[in-house]
Amino acid sequence: xxLTPAQQDALVEIANIGAGxxxxxxxxxxxxxxxxxxxxxxxxQRHELSALLGTAPGDLLVGVRQAAVGMLTAQVSLLFHSxxxxxxxxxxxxxxxxxxxxDTRALEHDAMTEIGNIVVSAYVGAFADLLGGNIRLSLAAYxxxxxxxxxxxxxxxxxxxxxFVLLLKSHMRxxxxxxDGSLIVIISRANLGVLVSRIDQWLADLxxx
Amino acid sequence: xxxxxxxxxxxxxxxxxxxxxxxxDPAGRIRGWNDxxxxxxxxxxxxxxxxxxxxxxxxxxxxxxxxxxxxxxxTGSPQVLSHTLNRHVIPIRLSxxxxxxxxxxxxxxxxTALAAEDGTPLALVSITDVTENxxxxxxxxxxxxxxxxxxxxxxLTGLYNRRFMASWLEQELKxxxxxxxxxxxxxxxxxxxxxxxxxxxxxxxxxxxRDFAQVLGGQLRDSDLxxxxxxxxFVVLLTRCPLPEALFRAQTLLGALRAAAVGTLPxxxxxxxxxxxxxxxxxxxxxxxxxxxxxxxxxxxxxxGRDRVAPASI
Numbered sequence: 001x002x003l004t005p006a007q008q009d010a011l012v013e014i015a016n017i018g019a020g021x022x023x024x025x026x027x028x029x030x031x032x033x034x035x036x037x038x039x040x041x042x043x044x045q046r047h048e049l050s051a052l053l054g055t056a057p058g059d060l061l062v063g064v065r066q067a068a069v070g071m072l073t074a075q076v077s078l079l080f081h082s083x084x085x086x087x088x089x090x091x092x093x094x095x096x097x098x099x100x101x102x103d104t105r106a107l108e109h110d111a112m113t114e115i116g117n118i119v120v121s122a123y124v125g126a127f128a129d130l131l132g133g134n135i136r137l138s139l140a141a142y143x144x145x146x147x148x149x150x151x152x153x154x155x156x157x158x159x160x161x162x163x164f165v166l167l168l169k170s171h172m173r174x175x176x177x178x179x180d181g182s183l184i185v186i187i188s189r190a191n192l193g194v195l196v197s198r199i200d201q202w203l204a205d206l207x208x209x
Numbered sequence: 210x211x212x213x214x215x216x217x218x219x220x221x222x223x224x225x226x227x228x229x230x231x232x233x234d235p236a237g238r239i240r241g242w243n244d245x246x247x248x249x250x251x252x253x254x255x256x257x258x259x260x261x262x263x264x265x266x267x268x269x270x271x272x273x274x275x276x277x278x279x280x281x282x283x284t285g286s287p288q289v290l291s292h293t294l295n296r297h298v299i300p301i302r303l304s305x306x307x308x309x310x311x312x313x314x315x316x317x318x319x320x321t322a323l324a325a326e327d328g329t330p331l332a333l334v335s336i337t338d339v340t341e342n343x344x345x346x347x348x349x350x351x352x353x354x355x356x357x358x359x360x361x362x363x364x365l366t367g368l369y370n371r372r373f374m375a376s377w378l379e380q381e382l383k384x385x386x387x388x389x390x391x392x393x394x395x396x397x398x399x400x401x402x403x404x405x406x407x408x409x410x411x412x413x414x415x416x417x418x419r420d421f422a423q424v425l426g427g428q429l430r431d432s433d434l435x436x437x438x439x440x441x442x443f444v445v446l447l448t449r450c451p452l453p454e455a456l457f458r459a460q461t462l463l464g465a466l467r468a469a470a471v472g473t474l475p476x477x478x479x480x481x482x483x484x485x486x487x488x489x490x491x492x493x494x495x496x497x498x499x500x501x502x503x504x505x506x507x508x509x510x511x512x513x514g515r516d517r518v519a520p521a522s523i
Contacts, residue, residue: 107291111294
């Protein structure tokens, strides 16, 4: 499925509103100025995810996943890739050194889960607010491993129902570091169709306003 | 046939859970409060029902909790509040002293949505006591933090030190190449610092170093990195900054220094020389090469009479 430039622009705009909201909440929580934006949104088939993310086999990813149900029915994950991003998350949560034991790792996971929960809620909230409709999220779950590991919880693709991935590249600036993460939305063709028709409706409403 | 559990039995179960459970309505009023909370807060159920958390705990002000609660009530989606980022939500004093001076119970909190029988949205707040885990981790983290702090900052000026710069600059130059932006490097050296030390003593010398850091630090942006490189030598790293802009910024630093009383010395008595170099992503170099290039230019500025920037222009 290919999005039109107007649909792409709409996605970038909605995602940036979500990113702004997430940054405001993270700034309060982390007591540091956090800036977030989404420079690019792209869509592809699920099997293209690795290429879209730019990950090599065996690259370690860390993230948080939540299932969304409602106007947007999809699996939503916030993933940080690359070593420096993980290092930053550790600095953010105030540990900042190689993990020294199982207890500190658990604390780091909890903090990462909360940060991911805030970001996913803010993005998904922006979709619900602007496009109209309810979206409910499941409890946030921490995930780490290579791309196969972090996608392991997903059901296999139905042969007659290919699934797509929306990739919202997210850029974060905090504590003198630039961090790139990605919000990935894994969504069936039918549910992507629902989302795209909502975007078309929103664009039409904006035109006629 | 399966037996249905009565509401009373469910209530008993909630009371026996090894965690705090409370129910809040959209006005923030307490509609449920289990035994665990009653035991740990010494506030019994009848005293809690209908009250808000600020009414029960004067001074209760938790913006993250307030936002999470509003989010759960508005969207029906759950929120988690980690111990690491929040420490606690409900202030519960610890009864047993501990070696790390923790006064309040450390908590992990989860908020999920429920609906009352009349459809009113409610928030179910569950509170897990993680104090034991925190105490076990505390000593390790405290030791690690102290080590990290001392290994990242210069103790006299509070600026970042050379060791921190080395790891930061390596990552920064990788990012600069990936995202195609320049990074400028200014190497600064206080002019005639030895003479200041010899004439006025080391105490004044130390104060000059501290004030120098403060005066120049006031001119820098959040995205700049200011480092004490050693002795009276400092480095300023300017991200996304091409060389002409870096030279202009260096002149601004020199101007601010000339106008300031530094240490116990009058304005104009302390000056510095600056060597500038740039990392260009189309001609990448190592962090050491960038610093060496700036150092060579610093030498040029010193030879040309001090209190100036080299190169003078490009």
